[in-house]
Amino acid sequence: MTDQTAPPSRRPLLRVTTRTAEIIRRCYPGQRPEDVMDRAMRMLATADGKLTPDGRIKRGTGGRVPRQGRRP
Secondary structure (H helix, E strand, C coil): CCCCCCHHHCCCCCCHHHHHHHHHHCCCCCCCCHHHHHHHHHHHHHHHCCCCCCCEECCCCCCCCCCHHHHH
16 A cells, blocks of 8 residues: 655645644644644545545536525
């Protein structure tokens, strides 16, 4: 199995709010914040139907969000 994480100099920067940092620190002590955020993003994308059952990103899931409350 290969490590799919980017080298430290090429990792994308993710800024979190003070509240999010507090939740991570208090609810997930001893865990790396990067690991907690990785799990959270995978759970969110799965719940939103953006991932296939095996964890791959579905085609055509990015971009615009459909309008709410309007008839087609």
